[in-house]
Amino acid sequence: MAAAPFIGAAGSVLSASPAQAATIDAGQFTLTSRSSNSYGEFADLSAGLATKLPKVDAATVIADVNRSATHLTSAPSTAEAFETGFAWDSDDQAVDYWIPQGVTTSADAYGNGNYPEGGNNRVVLASWYFETDPDGDGVDEYAIDKGLRLTFVNYNNASAPKYRHVLLVEPVKTATGEFSFNPIRKHAGGIMWYGNLLYVVDTYKGLRVFDLNTLFKVPLTEKDVCGLHTDGSYYGYGYQYVLPQSAAYDNAGTYLRYTAIGLDRASTPDSLVVSEYSLSGAVSYTDGTFNGTGVGTTTPKVVRWNLDYTDRQLGSLTATEAVTVSQQKIQGVVSRNSKHYLSASDGTSTKGTLRSFTSGASTAGAVCDLVIGCEDLSYHSSGASGWAFSESVIWNLGEYVNKRYVYAVHADGS
Template identity: 90%
Template structure:
């Protein structure tokens, strides 16, 4: 479940009645930019790692894919308005401790849809979190939480996509002052790719940022070790590449549950939006330690921040729009100016729904059905000319075992 790993998958049935929406004061929502952690500046820590490890960029990973996905020739599961998509290989379909959550594409990264800028690669990214207790048993099934991973999907050949997982890490120093990195044990419910930067939501704290120009190659052995080992080598839980955090935005205003994130290229300037998950329609701020000044309205919200395309960071730390929407189980969000799209889930056996509402409007209406266990969203404009879609689509990802599809539906539900 995208934004609430602490809540069981089963829940109340989605209401068939339209959700109510209202505009609220955006100024209460703010972030603080952070360039360091307790070990030092992110840039200095990463530079230190670069003296120890081979540094690569995302284009290297896209070219070094090692797993094959299955192309979907028709709509998966319960979804409608299908355009394209794929399913993970058998191992990733059935593994119970890695759970897919976020999705974004190179059509988010650059307006023409390809990566890098001026390049030709068509890429889909997905995030996964490690679940130590996938069966919701009294004790954990897996003792070691391996944190978060990111999947690079080479989509240049739509009929035969290939992919590779990398580990997301935070650069640190050891007790003896050596450069190292740690796993990031968070949820990664939503991701957004903008230029060379990847934004990842941190449920209670805000946004983590990763620079896709800076990854490190590490040995594949030692599958239960992350960072600098006693043998003097660096490992990433058996993954070939690790991607270190480069920046952060910490929530500084009214509490906000950072469940999902989406890019809006239709707004001026470009902007990002964040949505909140709630099981019952009221957001609970008592389940974790939230950054900020205190709780506001418990109605789920969509909050917008402007972006600066010159450096791909936030243009302002204060939100420019905030709307409430009485919709439970929001797992994903994307916006196009004042029009907002939501992915609403309904547990492990009932289809999800793509819903939409307009800022200042009174209701959210259904666009089309999504897969069971629908999660994050990513808007893919038909203006992304280097992809073959004749109309705008919205990408979605499913989380449940053997229902793990990554696919795009027509934005108008047709």
């Protein structure tokens, strides 16, 4: 789920009555750009790692996939308006400590849908977080929180997708000044791919950014070690590749819960939107250490920032649009100009719903049903010339064990 993990399922939140929406002051939502952590500049830390480890790019990983997904020939679970999709392999369907959350595709990365720029790969990315207490009983079943992983799905052959997991890390230095990296123990409820950059929401803090041109290859052994080990080698919890953080945008204005993120290529300029999760109608800012200047409205919000196409970074640190929407359990968001799509979940046994509303309108209505445990959203325009469907679709994924589908539905619900 896209808020703090393991909040218990409540009663149905997808009532027949539509959700209320309103426009609010966007200027209260601001970010600060950060190029470093307490160990130094991200660029310098990654350059130091490059002197110790083989450096690769995302195209290398996409060509080095090692797991097979199952192609879906019909709508999974309770989903409607189905276009395409897949299910993870049996191990990833059953694992209880890695939980899928975010989804984005190469149709976000570049307008024609292919990656890299000028290339011809069709790719889906998904994020997962590690849960040490999967059954939520307050007792950890697993001793090590391995943080976040990102999955590169090579979708060039949609009938037989293949994929590989990589570990997301933060570059650091050891106590003795050696270059290293640490796991990122966050939730990764939503992700957005834009050019060579991957944006990952940090619930309490803002946005983390990763440069997909800079990954490092590490040995597969030492599955419980991350970073520089006592033997002088580097490891990534048994993963072949690690992807280090390259930048950050920290919340600096009114408190905002960074639950999900989506790219809007229909706006001018391109923009990103962030949505908030609430369990029972009011957004909580008391369950973590939030960056910001204090509580504003606690009704869930969708907030927009402009992007700069030339460098793929934010074009402005001040939001350009903010709307509230009285919808519980928002897990994903994506927008097309003034039209906003939301995925809303409803516990472990009830279908999710894709909903939409227009800025300035008073209500949000249902578009179509989604799978049980629906999470993040990503819009895929029919205008993506290199990877197009007959009509625009929205990607979604499910988080629950043995219900982990990654799939696209028709954006108009047909």
